[in-house]
Amino acid sequence: MDAPTIHTDGGAAHRIAFGCNPAESRAASRALRAFLAEHLLDEAELFACELCLAEACNNAVQYADERFRNEPIVAEAVCTSSQVELRVTDHTQGFDFPKNPSVPPPDSERGRGIFIIHSMMDGVRYLRSENHNTLVMWKRRSHHLHRPSNQPSSESPDDLRRQLEDFKRTIGAMARELCFRSESLAAIFRCGTELGRAGDLEGFAQRLLGDLLHLTSTDWFVLRLIPPRDLQLTVFAASDPELMGEPLRLGTTNPSPASAELAAAATRTAVPYTARHARLPSEPLRAAGPRAGGLVHPVLFGETLVGTLAVGRRENAGPFSELQAEVIRTFAEFLAIQIVNLRHQEEQIGARLITRELEIARSIQKASFPRSLPQLGNFSLAGRWESARQVAGDFYDAMPLGDHSLLLVVADVMGKGVPAAMFATITRALIRAMAPHHHQPADLLMRLNALLYEELSAVDMFITIQLVCIDLQWRHVVAASAGHCPVLLVSGDGNPVRTLGPTGTPLGIQPDPIYDQECATLPDPACLMIYTDGLTEAFNPAGEMFGRNRLGEWLRERVRFPCAAEQLCEGLASELDRFREGTPLRDDQTFLILADKCPTSVAHPQHPSLAGWHSSTESPSVTHNETVSPLTK
Amino acid sequence: MKIKQDGQRMSISHIPELSAVNSTSFRDEVQAAIPPSMNTLDIDLSQTLFVDSSGLGALFSLYKNTGSGNGVKLRLLNPAPQVQQLLELTQMHQFFEITRD
Numbered sequence: 253m254d255a256p257t258i259h260t261d262g263g264a265a266h267r268i269a270f271g272c273n274p275a276e277s278r279a280a281s282r283a284l285r286a287f288l289a290e291h292l293l294d295e296a297e298l299f300a301c302e303l304c305l306a307e308a309c310n311n312a313v314q315y316a317d318e319r320f321r322n323e324p325i326v327a328e329a330v331c332t333s334s335q336v337e338l339r340v341t342d343h344t345q346g347f348d349f350p351k352n353p354s355v356p357p358p359d360s361e362r363g364r365g366i367f368i369i370h371s372m373m374d375g376v377r378y379l380r381s382e383n384h385n386t387l388v389m390w391k392r393r394s395h396h397l398h399r400p401s402n403q404p405s406s407e408s409p410d411d412l413r414r415q416l417e418d419f420k421r422t423i424g425a426m427a428r429e430l431c432f433r434s435e436s437l438a439a440i441f442r443c444g445t446e447l448g449r450a451g452d453l454e455g456f457a458q459r460l461l462g463d464l465l466h467l468t469s470t471d472w473f474v475l476r477l478i479p480p481r482d483l484q485l486t487v488f489a490a491s492d493p494e495l496m497g498e499p500l501r502l503g504t505t506n507p508s509p510a511s512a513e514l515a516a517a518a519t520r521t522a523v524p525y526t527a528r529h530a531r532l533p534s535e536p537l538r539a540a541g542p543r544a545g546g547l548v549h550p551v552l553f554g555e556t557l558v559g560t561l562a563v564g565r566r567e568n569a570g571p572f573s574e575l576q577a578e579v580i581r582t583f584a585e586f587l588a589i590q591i592v593n594l595r596h597q598e599e600q601i602g603a604r605l606i607t608r609e610l611e612i613a614r615s616i617q618k619a620s621f622p623r624s625l626p627q628l629g630n631f632s633l634a635g636r637w638e639s640a641r642q643v644a645g646d647f648y649d650a651m652p653l654g655d656h657s658l659l660l661v662v663a664d665v666m667g668k669g670v671p672a673a674m675f676a677t678i679t680r681a682l683i684r685a686m687a688p689h690h691h692q693p694a695d696l697l698m699r700l701n702a703l704l705y706e707e708l709s710a711v712d713m714f715i716t717i718q719l720v721c722i723d724l725q726w727r728h729v730v731a732a733s734a735g736h737c738p739v740l741l742v743s744g745d746g747n748p749v750r751t752l753g754p755t756g757t758p759l760g761i762q763p764d765p766i767y768d769q770e771c772a773t774l775p776d777p778a779c780l781m782i783y784t785d786g787l788t789e790a791f792n793p794a795g796e797m798f799g800r801n802r803l804g805e806w807l808r809e810r811v812r813f814p815c816a817a818e819q820l821c822e823g824l825a826s827e828l829d830r831f832r833e834g835t836p837l838r839d840d841q842t843f844l845i846l847a848d849k850c851p852t853s854v855a856h857p858q859h860p861s862l863a864g865w866h867s868s869t870e871s872p873s874v875t876h877n878e879t880v881s882p883l884t885k
Numbered sequence: 886m887k888i889k890q891d892g893q894r895m896s897i898s899h900i901p902e903l904s905a906v907n908s909t910s911f912r913d914e915v916q917a918a919i920p921p922s923m924n925t926l927d928i929d930l931s932q933t934l935f936v937d938s939s940g941l942g943a944l945f946s947l948y949k950n951t952g953s954g955n956g957v958k959l960r961l962l963n964p965a966p967q968v969q970q971l972l973e974l975t976q977m978h979q980f981f982e983i984t985r986d
Contacts, residue, residue: 274905299967310905364938
């Protein structure tokens with residue numbers, strides 16, 4: 253049995269030659285059915301064709317002429333889009349094929365086959381010749397494409413041609429859409445890859461939106477974004493300079509927004525931009541031209557409005573197709589994700605920089621505090637610095653000015669971070685360098701201002717500073733201040749707290765200010781305190797300030813009993829902690845306390861021992877024995 | 886093909902086709918299996934995808950040899966739509982009771 257498939261004009265043919273017996277005959281009709289099934293005949297057509305072929309082949313086998321028993325019988329099917337032709341060539345004596353066979357009696361085998369063929373086929377011819385005959389059968393195909401078999405075909409050739417055109421158009425549109433989508437995806441991926449490399453959002457947006465113009469056959473775009481912590485739509489990228497309009501303030505309750513972009517932002521939906529908008533004087537997209545049209549899409553990240561994307565044509569060609577609108581929406585969504593990602597990255601980098609800067613500033617600032625303070629015979633000296641989260645430029649210092657004199661410094665550099673910490677370090681170094689030559693605090697302040705004024709004013713910073721010079725032998729105190737909190741002087745006899753508060757301009761404000769000095773005698777026993785305003789301006793959860801009075805009263809209570817400076821510092825630090833009850837510090841708290849070591853009952857003070865004058869690590873050696881006269885104003 | 890006897894009822898199922906190849910043997914096997922006191926013959930055609938004129942002839946001879954005149958009920962169960970149409974076209978349906986589930 254050979255079975256070639258031949259493609260003829262407009263159809264396919266399958267030919268089978270088989271031996272003269274029922275089994276091969278049946279196999280041939282089955283094989284031709286399979287061939288026709290590949291050409292999408294429906295079940296009823298397949299059954300009819302298989303049955304008629306089987307009937308014809310059976311007849312060919314059953315009535316074969318004995319002389320030609322060894323000749324193959326040929327069965328073939330030719331399938332076109334509109335019909336099936338079946339042929340069976342037999343080697344029988346042939347017979348007269350009835351034109352209109354009627355239903356045969358039930359026990360008539362042969363007549364039934366002919367009747368079935370006649371009934372099921374649309375046309376039949378029996379071609380007789382000398383040694384063989386061919387039965388040709390036609391059946392129209394009820395439809396060309398998949399359609400339920402219970403719908404009879406009723407289309408005319410014109411209908412069919414129209415249908416074919418429809419199909420062609422549909423397939424064409426599908427192919428275009430496929431290209432379009434793959435181009436959109438390619439554009440997105442290309443830009444995404446670039447973004448990963450460059451991190452340049454503006455260039456990225458320009459390139460991506462350039463691709464969008466190409467894809468949607470548009471010629472202008474405006475991308476507006478809402479800057480972080482802002483409430484307006486600011487142009488971030490635009491196809492043309494004239495479209496770089498002013499920021500649009502996002503109204504909260506305006507019922508009729510003044511522009512298409514604001515409308516899209518307010519409604520969170522795409523808003524068509526039409527000539528109606530172009531007539532509004534407040535419409536920034538008017539710059540696209542009087543006949544322009546387009547679409548404004550909100551740029552949303554989840555529920556959050558990131559900005560708006562307006563895309564359009566200068567010559568309005570009607571609304572966008574559904575597909576174009578979808579591509580614009582896809583691009584807007586993609587942009588939103590990229591923008592939010594990039595902003596998040598920038599914030600993280602910013603946060604890391606700030607953290608790093610704070611670390612540097614803190615280490616600089618720490619270095620500007622003395623690691624140990626001079627030890628003074630009958631006096632004790634202690635300092636404390638409590639840092640607020642954001643590093644400021646507080647510092648304190650204490651340095652000997654001779655055998656019995658001491659300079660105490662507390663300063664507050666107005667500014668934050670590394671610059672403030674650096675000015676603190678510079679100021680401290682300058683004081684250390686100049687103090688031996690300028691025993692008058694006011695004089696020292698003038699020199700400091702002269703040296704620091706230019707640098708400080710250049711960066712709009714200033715320094716408040718309190719200098720106190722103490723002659724420990726004569727218990728004489730001289731104070732000068734550059735805009736700093738006053739010195740507190742507390743005696744152990746319960747008398748009111750005295751303040752030394754000469755006025756003076758902070759360093760860095762005026763080029764040549766005049767500084768005053770104020771003098772006092774240390775009571776015996778006594779406590780002297782210099783501090784920064786971070787201490788008195790500390791708040792508790794109720795919003796109360798610690799204040800100078802509370803500080804003074806606290807000191808007065810403590811000094812009634814003998815108390816070393818270190819104990820006072822610790823006590824005050826605990827008191828401040830208690831007061832704040834966890835309220836975060838707004839500013840550094842820095843203070844320095846000098847106190848009598850123990851109550852001196854002796855009326856005339858002994859010379860304080862200078863044994864511990866020199867701090868092992870910090871204080872410069874005092875090599876000269878300059879006699880210091882009592883410091884006076 | 887399966888032949889099952891249940892008292893006076895016989896049922897035949899799993900018939901892939903009734904064609905010139907197998908219709909004679911089908912007829913002979915079924916006839917040989919028919920018990921003397923059968924009153925119902927069920928032929929399940931639900932799995933029979935192809936029937937040709939010789940298949941129809943075999944069914945008719947079963948009708949003739951068993952059903953006609955001696956009160957045996959002949960039923961064809963669940964024929965495929967095309968097979969049923971063929972039975973109707975050739976008017977064979979009048980000899981059988983065609984039953985659907």
